[in-house]
Amino acid sequence: MTRAAPTTLRPTTPAEVRDAVLDVPGRLAISGAGTARHWAGRPDAVDATLDLSALSGVITHNPGDMTVSVHAGTPLADLQAELAGHGQRLALDAARAGRGATVGGLVATADAGPSALIYGGMRDLVIGTTSVLADGTMVRSGGHVIKNVAGYDMAKLLHGSYGTFGPLVEVVLRLHPVAKATACVAVDGPVDDAAERVLALMASPLEPIAVEWLSGDPGRLLVRLEGGTSTLPARVRRLVELLGDGAREVGPDAWDEHAALTTGEPGRAAGVGGAAGAAGRDAVVRIGCAPRSLAPLLGRLPATAVTAGLATGVATVTVHDASVTDVHDAVAAAGGTSVLRDRPADLDAPAWGAAPSALPLLTAIKNQLDPEARFAPGRFAPWM
Amino acid sequence: MPLAAPIRDEFVALLGERDVLSDPVRTRTYECDGLTGSRVVPELVLLPRTADDVAGCVRVCARHRIPFVARGAGTGLSGGALPVADGVVIGLNRLNRVLEVDPENRRAVLEPGVTNLEITAAAAPHGLYYAPDPSSQQVCTIGGNVAENSGGAHCLKYGFTTNHVLSLEVVLPDGSVVTLGSDSAEQSGPDLRGVFLGSEGTLGIVTKITVRLLRTPEVMRTLLADFPSVAAGGQVVSDIVAAGIVPAAVEMMDALAIEAAEGATGAGYSLDTPAALVVELDGTVEECEEQFAQVKEICDRHGCTRLHVAGSPEERANIWRGRKAAFAAVGRISPDYIVQDGVVPRTRLSEVLERIEAMGTEAGLRVANVFHAGDGNLHPLVLFSAADGETERAERLSAGIAELCVEMGGSLSGEHGIGTDKACSMPAMFGVDDLAVMDRVRAGFDPDHICNPGKLLPTPRLCGEKPGRYRPHPLEEAGLIERL
Structure with a gap:
């Protein structure tokens, strides 16, 4: 059955999600907060949208076991606030x-932030899931134990x-303790220079949590450390010494610029003309390669803004829309x-x-x- | 139905006569893995030397719908490499080259037959190592580690095989060759790499593995502490975690396990303690020293009766030698034993150990406990004597323990896998629908069900008419023949 106007369904329980999948014939889009609405392949026309933002909240938190199960529509920021009261966190800092x-949404889009260097991404942090298939089957895998x-x-x-x-309707996550102290060291310079510093850094025993280069004039390398309140200052000194000329400790707001560049938020990214997304004719592309190939690769891209995980090989680049191919x-x-x-809503790239x-x-x-291809049509176009 | 001679000829044409084993005296070598109670002599054993030959072998199997079972070192403990009657075993030991160590990108590219410890040996000159360290690491292969998603003592802090594999070259059951994963954590679409990891050889055969290497920690601090009870040791672990410390490893052994391990290795464990804890921290000098002092204080607070800090790398190695030898050492105190691998939420450790003890008493069997206390992964060793007719009781107790773990909110297996051993317990952990969907995923990889059939998921044939454990032949008991 094709509908004149797509319906939006807002289930509030896993059973309602299953019922919606069974009751509504045809093709379904799935949305959470809508923050990745324009990511990946543009969704084809659907008969209904499953909006999971009302399927929200912690189901069980076991602080002693450092695990939590949540409804899939739970905003990560809300979850973090709740966990922080127990000195715990989901170690994912996607912008x-x-x-x-x-x-x-973060699982479905495989999103991750700078600390993926040490903690990995959602693929490393999710220990159990419940999801609903096109025939209404509710399928569970994994469990509530990390191993x-x-x-x-x-x-x-x-x-x-x-x-x-x-x-997804339920997600079980492994947690980490909140770091007792966090510090950030910055050193300015172009990406090639930063890449050589990162090579030395990664050969050192300093165990950085995040290592990201941000574009600008001339660009800036940010390195995050975590540790104990009394022990971290000594490691910061070692890090400053290792990174050499111009390296100094900076405040945590240095990461705000990183987040802005990564999400392509209009107006927030310093030094980047015509922000990505809705405002301009820019497009944001997430790329990954071997870490040592990243700086040379970035040099070949017509990017207007970059955040580059020089130790992970994962970067987010903003380019003019004509350059996506x-x-x-x-x-x-x-x-x-x-x-x-x-990317711009009408971009055909x-x-x-x-x-x-x-x-x-x-x-x-x-x-x-999903033999009838009901779910999320278009997301992997033109592959399937 | 035995394989027809023309099919054997196809394999010979591919590999040459000497790499196709069909003499039962030789194929019997492959009749079981570390789960020695289950045995099936394969029809043929194929020993390819290249990834192309592996793909060629699989293509022949696919063409004739011949079931195949991939095998590494055969150290698996769940029967995942148990041959299939009328099928072939594809042994991967000859694909044993370290293809590349790339210190700048901190990774290594390996063939599946490389042993776990060889990876670290190849990386060590660059100040790097490979983190997952199953107790069998001297002999087990990275291909087997991929199949089982192997853990080890240090996975508490560093994670499992899946957290350390970037990409895999896989021969799918139709003989096609694909790459799963990529050079970074970014992938094009769903994490099929992650689906393949831990699939116990049921989704294809891995022929090339790219792993991440970590920088060797600046310092390591290891202590061995005795406690008046397993519960006291468990409380120490809880307090360490509550203090926000993530140790590299936390292992516990009870009196029976200590008796066995100390008898076998003389590693310096106390023979008169009810429980011993091995705690290892690693990292930067600053963090490690501070946290180590905290851990020692926590141990004292819970009535630690002896605390031994490894003063040298040799002493550290000794402590680990005792721990890692525990399974095999149990052979010294019991003619037969079954290893279990259940997981419980760590906060329920004391409770589950009490229940296990009660179940053992009820069954009239001893249970030794060696376990990864930090992540709640138990390795109860059910001790029995097959000669005294205790086999069935031991098997029942063992399965009961695994299912108890599930009942307590845990898992049937933390690192040994389901294989044939625990396939029939899967319905205790997953619903009918869950298992049916897993079977659909499997069919996406292997529509003809030729890739390690009968493993991981329960089947009526497996669970309805399960073959008994291996029992020695009367001539073997008489000392006239020996097990090969």
Whole structure:
């Protein structure tokens, strides 16, 4: 059945999500806070949208076990506030959490922030999931314990799925203690210079939590350390010494600029003309490659703004919309992966780079779990 | 139905006569993995030397719908590499090259037959190491680690195999070759790499692995502490965690396990203590020293009766030698034993150990406990004597313990896998729908069900008419023949 105007459904319980999937025929889009609405392939027309933002809240928090289960529509920022009261956190600092992104949305879009260097991304932090398939099956995998190898890990399949296998309804997460002290050291310079400093840093025993270069004139390298209140100052001194000329401790607001550049928020990114997303004709592309290939690759991209994880190989680049294809091509030539994030609503540019060799496998799994292609059509266009 | 001679010829054409084993005397070597109670002699054993040959072998299997089972070192403890009758075993030990160590990108590229410890050996000259460290690391292979998503003592802080693998080259069950994962954590779409990791050889055969290497920590501090009870040791672990400290490892052993390990290794464990805890911290000098002092204080607060700090790398190695030898050492105090691998939420450790003790008493069997206390991963060792007819009781107790862990909100397996051993317990942990969906995912990889069939998911055949444990042949008992 095709509807004249798409319906929006706002289920408030997992059972209501399942009922919505069963009751509404046709194709379904899935949304959370809507912060990644324009990421990846543009959604095709659907018959209804499942808005999961009302499926929110902590289900169980076990502070002693450092695990928490939440409804998928829970905003990460709300969860962090609740966990902080117990001295705990989800060790994920994706920039868009600040704009209300939900736990389920962050899993589905495989988003992560600078601290992925040490803590990994959602694929490393999710220990259990419940999701709903196109035929209404509610499927659970993993569990509430951090160490668990029983059965296939469906959470991995949902990580980066953009909803193509169906909506997540519950997510179980492993937690980390809140760091007793955090410090940030900055040193200005172009990306090539920063890359050499990072090489020395990563060969050192200083255990940085995040290592990011931000574009600008001339650009800036930010390094985050975490540790004990009394022990951290000594490590900061060692870090300043190692990074050399111009390195100094800076306040935590240095990361705000990073977050702004990463999300392409209009007006917030210092020194970047015509912000990404809705305001200008810029597009944001997330790229990944081997860490040592990143700086040379960035040098070949027509980027207007960059945040670059020089130790992870993951970067977020802002380019004029006409250059998106060039970015995909250049990244693929460097053996990397790329996906379009925020962009002008009418931009007709490919969302994904070269198709992976496992595309037939991905399609086969899609056919197994969603044979009528009901969920999130268009997200992996033109691949499937 | 035995494989027809023309099929064998196809494998010979691919690999050559000497790399296709069909003589039962030789194929019997492959009849079981570390779960020695289950045995099936495979029809053929294939020993390819290259990834292309692995793909070629799988293509022959796919063409004729021949079931195949991949095998590394055969150290798995859940029967994941148990051969399938009328099927072939594809042994990967000859793909054993470290293809690349890239210190600048902190990664290594490996063939599946490289042993876990060889990775660290190759990385060490660059000040790097590979973090996951299963107790069998001297012999187990990275291919097997990928299949089982292996953990080890240090996964509390550093995570499991899945957290350290960037990408995999995989031969799918139709013989096609794909890359899962990428050079960074960014991937094009769903994390199929992560789905494959821990899939116990049921989704394909890995032929190349790119792993992350970590910088060797600046310092390591290891202590061995005795406690008047397992509960007191458990409270120490809780307090360490509550203090916001993430140790590299926290291991506990009870009196029976200590008796076995100390008898086998003479590593310096106290024979008169009810419980011993091994705690290791690592990191920068500043953080490590401060936290180590806190840990010692917590130990004292809970009535620690002896605290031994490793004063040298040799002493540290000794403590770990005792711990890692524990499973094998139990053979000294019991003719037979079964290792379990259940997980409980860490806060329920004391409770579950009491229940296990009660269950053991009820069954009239001893249970030794060695476990990863930091993450609630238990390794109860059920001791029994097959000669005295205790086998069935031991198997029932063992399965009961695994299912108790699930009942307490945990898991059937923390690192050994489900394999054939625990497949029939899966319905205790997952619903019918959950298992059916896992089977659909499997069908996406392996529509013909030829890739390690009968493992991981319960099947009527497996769970309805489960073959018994291995029982020695009368001639073997008489000393006239020996187990090969």
